[in-house]
Amino acid sequence: MVLKHVLCGGKQRARSESDKAQREQQILDAAEALFLAHRYHGLTLADVARETGLTKAALYRYFRSKELLFIAVYRRAMTAWVDDVEGLGPEGFPARFADRLLAHPVFCGLTAILHIALETGLSEQEAREFKLFLLTESQRMTAVIxxxxxxxEASCLAYLLQCQQALIGCWHMSHPPEPARKAIQVEPLTVFQMDFSAALGQHLRLLTDAFIRR
Structure with missing residues (x-):
């Protein structure tokens, strides 16, 4: 069950920059909790507004679209992941790389739909700003690697992109639509069942071994 995030004075505008920043974080918290409990495509801004105690019109003053809201959730999740890996230092790679990635399910889930959902609602300028953010965070990761x-740096970035590609493929194969998920629970179709963590961990080990040997 998703915990409800009630904002103090929810239907009034934040009165200062600090109030606005705090409220934005509360909105992101609510959106993140909803994403973990439901599939992205089943969520609406009305759902997020309801969780935060805001009207939909008030929510639009913070995020004009569902895509931009979840881009903001993604940015926060990616920064948290990179901070986590940076905190391990060079000695944490490759031993703890996979488990640190899997410890951030919001980042994993949003990465899987980044190109087919989140980025579809961006203007060219918004897309450029977001890609610059991705580049900056990726460069932090490549520095550790x-x-x-x-x-x-070029080799490390290529490796990182291959890891992203593996994540996307493993996520979609392990999170099929509900009818397909139910279908593969019955023999002989159980061979198509896939555990995301196990599958991605195996892919990352293979990619990392090949990367280090090169």
Missing amino acids: GAATGKD
């Missing part, structure tokens, strides 16, 4: 392996 490079320090651990001695590989150049």
Whole structure:
């Protein structure tokens, strides 16, 4: 059950920059909780507004679209993941790389739909700003990987993108639509069942071994 986030004075505008920033974080918290409990495509801004105690019109003053709201959720989730890996230092790669990624389910789930859902509602300028954010965070990651392996930045970035591709594929294969999920619970179709964590962990081990050997 999703915990309800009630904002103090929810139907009134935030009166200061600090109030606005706090309210935005509460909105992101509510959106994140809803995403973990439901599929993205089944969520609406009305759902988020209801969770936060805001009217839909008031929510629009913070985020004009569902895509921009979840882009903001994604940005926060990615920064938390990169902070986590940076905190481990070079000695944490590759031993703890996979488990640190799997410890951030919101980042994993939103990465899986980034190109087919979240980015579809962006203007060209918004897309550029978001891609610059992705580049900055990716460069932070490649710095950690490079320090651990001695590989150049371009090689580390290529490796990181391959990991992203593996994540996207494993997520979709392990999270089929509900009718398909039910269908593969019965023999002989159980062979199509896939555990996301186990599958991604195996892919990452193979990618990492090949990357280090090169």
